Amino acid sequence: MENSDGMSSPGGGTEEGHLRKGALNLFESAVMGVAGVAPAYSIAASTAVLVGAVGLGGPAALLYCGVAMFGIVWAFNYLGRIEANSGASYAWVRRALHPVLGYISGWALVVSALIFMVAGSFPAGSVTLGLFSSSLASNVTAVTIFGSIFFLLMIVAVIAGVTVTAKLQVIMSTIELVILVVFAVLMLVHGHDVHTFSWSWFSPRIFSGSSGFFAGALVAAFYYWGWDVTANLNEETKAAKVTPGLGGIFGVIVVFVLFEVFTIGTNMILTNKQVSNNAGDVLDVLGQIVWRGTGGKLIVVAVILSTVATLETTIIQVSRTLFAMGRDGTLPRALGAVHPRLRTPWIATIVVAIISLALFVGSQFIGSLGSILTDGINAIGLQIAVYYSLAGLAVVALYRKHIFKSVGNFIFMGLWPLVGAIFMIVMFIKTIPGLNGTTLVVGLGALALGFIPMTIYWVKGRPYFKMPTAEERTVSDDELNLVDA
Numbered sequence: 001m002e003n004s005d006g007m008s009s010p011g012g013g014t015e016e017g018h019l020r021k022g023a024l025n026l027f028e029s030a031v032m033g034v035a036g037v038a039p040a041y042s043i044a045a046s047t048a049v050l051v052g053a054v055g056l057g058g059p060a061a062l063l064y065c066g067v068a069m070f071g072i073v074w075a076f077n078y079l080g081r082i083e084a085n086s087g088a089s090y091a092w093v094r095r096a097l098h099p100v101l102g103y104i105s106g107w108a109l110v111v112s113a114l115i116f117m118v119a120g121s122f123p124a125g126s127v128t129l130g131l132f133s134s135s136l137a138s139n140v141t142a143v144t145i146f147g148s149i150f151f152l153l154m155i156v157a158v159i160a161g162v163t164v165t166a167k168l169q170v171i172m173s174t175i176e177l178v179i180l181v182v183f184a185v186l187m188l189v190h191g192h193d194v195h196t197f198s199w200s201w202f203s204p205r206i207f208s209g210s211s212g213f214f215a216g217a218l219v220a221a222f223y224y225w226g227w228d229v230t231a232n233l234n235e236e237t238k239a240a241k242v243t244p245g246l247g248g249i250f251g252v253i254v255v256f257v258l259f260e261v262f263t264i265g266t267n268m269i270l271t272n273k274q275v276s277n278n279a280g281d282v283l284d285v286l287g288q289i290v291w292r293g294t295g296g297k298l299i300v301v302a303v304i305l306s307t308v309a310t311l312e313t314t315i316i317q318v319s320r321t322l323f324a325m326g327r328d329g330t331l332p333r334a335l336g337a338v339h340p341r342l343r344t345p346w347i348a349t350i351v352v353a354i355i356s357l358a359l360f361v362g363s364q365f366i367g368s369l370g371s372i373l374t375d376g377i378n379a380i381g382l383q384i385a386v387y388y389s390l391a392g393l394a395v396v397a398l399y400r401k402h403i404f405k406s407v408g409n410f411i412f413m414g415l416w417p418l419v420g421a422i423f424m425i426v427m428f429i430k431t432i433p434g435l436n437g438t439t440l441v442v443g444l445g446a447l448a449l450g451f452i453p454m455t456i457y458w459v460k461g462r463p464y465f466k467m468p469t470a471e472e473r474t475v476s477d478d479e480l481n482l483v484d485a
Contacts, residue, residue, distance in 0.1 A: 019086065019323075020162060020343035024237040028166045029230050029244055033251020035169045036226030036317070038310030039258045040176050040283065040302040044127075045119065046223055047266055048279035049374050054216035055272070056195065057206040058263040061216030062223060064204070066256050069224045071420025072388045073252050074412045075395040076231050077245030082398065082479060084240035087324025088231035089391045096394035096473055099465045100454065103330060105387040106321050107450030112225075112383035113318035115442060117151065117356035119376035120311050127281050127303050144361055151360065154311045155353040158319065161342045162236045165312055172305040179302040180258055183283075186290040187265030194271050201267060214430040218381035221427070223259055225384045227251045229313040232320040279374075315352055322348040328464045330457045378435055379443035385428040386447065392421025399475050 024032070050058045076088070085091035087106055094102025126143050128150070129136040136142045157165055200206055207213040230247040234240045237247075266275065266282065269289055278285045287299035323345035326335025339346040395417045396403070403414035432440065458465045 018343065019235050019320075019338060019345070021236065021240075022238045023162045024166055024233060024243070026238075026243050026246060028170065029233070029237055029247025030250040030254075031170050031173050032166065032233060032313060033227045033230045033247045034177070034254050035173045035306075035309035036229035036313040037224060037251060037255040038226060038306040038313075039255045039262075040180055040299070040306035041120070041310050042223045042255075042306075043259065043262045043266075044281045044283040044303045044306075046219060046377055047263070047282040048275050049377050050216060050219045050223075050263070051266075051272060051275045052374070053219050054207060054212060056198075056201050056267050057212075057216055058267065059201040059260055060203060060206055061213070061220045062256075062259050062263055063202055064213075065217045065220035065423075066224065066252075066259075068217075068420045068423035069221070069388075070252065071416040071418070072392050072424070073227065073248050075391045075417035075420065076228055076248055078395050078399060078413055078417075079391060080231055080234055080245045081241045082475060084234040084244075085324060086232050086235045086320040087328075088228065088234070088321070089387050089394070090321060090324055092398075093387075093390045093394045094464065095468050096398040097390065099458075099467065101390055103454045103464075104447070104450055105390045106325060107454070108383045108387040108447060109321050110318050111446035111450070112380045113314045113321075114352070114355055114359060115376055115380055115383075115446065116314055117311070117352075118360050119380070120307055120314065127284070127300060127307070130281075130284070130300070147360060148357055150308075151311065151357060152353065154308065154315055155349060158312055158315045159339070159342065159344055159346050159349050161344055162233065162316070165316065169309055169312065172309050176302045176305045176309070177254075177258075179298050180262070183287060183290060183299050183302075184258070184261045184265065187262070187269060187286070190265075190269060190290050193268040195267050197264065197268060201264065210430060211434055214427045215434060217423070217427045218378055218385075218431045221381045221384055221388075221424070222377045224252065224255065225380065226310060226313060226317075227255070229317045232317045235320075315349065319345050319349040319352050322351065329460075329462045330464050331453060375436070375439045375442060378431075378439045379446070382428060382431070382435075382439075382443035383447060385424040389421045389424035389428070392417040392424065396421075397473065399480075401474055402480055 047058070050061065054061050079092040079096075080088070083091060083095070089109065090102055090106025092102070093105040126147075129139075129142060129146055157168060204213065207216065227248045230237075230244040230251065234244040237243045262283075266286060270282070270286060274285055275282055281300070281303060283299045283303055287296035290296070291298075322331060322335045323338075324336075325331040326333050326337070326345075326348060328336075335345070335348040335351065337347045338344065396414055399409070399413040403409050432444075435443070
């Protein structure tokens with residue numbers, strides 16, 4: 001089947017082209033949202049970068065970026081109610097704004113996810129080996145081999161199907177959250193604090209000017225990134241136009257609370273030197289301070305489970321985006337193939353595995369763990385600012401006729417997403433002058449590469465690049481009634 005502008009509808013019009021429909025419910029979608037953000041991993045791997053950017057201002061950076069991020073969450077919620085498409089922003093931004101912006105939105109997700117495979121797989125190998133031997137944990141060859149095996153196991157799980165992945169995620173994320181809550185309580189009752197709690201940690205005045213504020217926001221954006229995997233799974237979710245958006249909302253609420261609690265706890269318990277000396281896993285040293293011995297190692301288990309979870313969801317997210325692009329013919333059509341029995345985009349997943357492993361192995365020989373994490377996190381921050389800001393603008397454009405019909409519409413369809421989009425745009429512009437050459441090449445260079453395939457497939461006349469009509473670029477009254485229903 002084809003829609004009005006000649007593009008293939010989700011699934012390609014034949015049963016063979018469909019992903020597994022109705023595989024996830026609301027609870028599983030919310031779990032996917034939490035797993036995509038990976039609270040334990042994000043705290044362990046990103047805290048040193050955040051402290052390096054804003055010192056004790058981490059709680060403020062996460063708060064203000066969190067407020068802006070909720071605007072983007074609402075944008076995804078309402079965009080998803082118009083069309084269930086595994087490409088998510090790749091499809092929605094095209095309809096609302098322009099095919100070029102839609103393509104770049106999808107490409108930004110793809111390159112950010114591939115870069116994350118490096119930032120995620122290295123700590124997975126290092127932290128796991130560290131449970132048994134500190135020397136192995138610092139051995140580049142051992143970490144590379146173990147991290148590669150770790151990653152390949154995730155690929156197998158993803159190809160096996162979203163139902164299998166969801167069950168694993170529920171188990172892993174439940175254990176992770178229980179451990180994090182236990183250690184959150186232990187931190188708050190610890191009593192031997194390096195810094196006394198201060199409300200100034202939430203004040204805008206704690207930053208060294210606007211450049212310091214946005215440097216922290218860029219790292220905070222990485223903390224939250226990943227909840228939108230629920231949108232890329234919409235074709236495989238029950239009530240596909242409603243459930244993924246709600247799953248993203250619930251997921252972000254959970255991780256927002258955890259991030260604030262652990263960042264406050266880190267400020268209270270750890271010195272800057274302890275944080276910088278443990279750049280790859282701040283939670284390891286924090287765990288030993290609040291619960292010495294074997295008990296403190298439990299939080300390392302949470303980091304491992306969280307890393308597994310986020311690698312899985314990231315693979316899902318990028319493979320579904322590539323699947324949508326292959327289905328539309330804006331990348332090789334083979335990427336749009338669905339396994340006849342497992343109902344997964346197996347070729348797209350294998351391609352992700354090959355590229356990611358090559359990047360992961362190569363990265364081990366270009367810098368230290370700390371530099372890889374810092375450069376990777378900042379590069380990803382630039383890329384996600386692009387597609388999140390476009391989504392925020394898209395929902396305002398698409399619902400523009402309905403924004404002023406009620407207070408709720410004005411806030412959740414208009415004002416909040418627009419504030420989130422503007423925040424992301426300003427953050428993108430403000431942080432570029434302060435980033436090093438490696439981050440800029442990786443972050444902006446990878447984005448620029450997207451213009452090559454876009455130009456090739458545009459010249460080939462793919463229907464995706466046909467400009468939507470004025471009527472298609474706005475939500476009709478009938479569509480709005482379906483959204484409200």
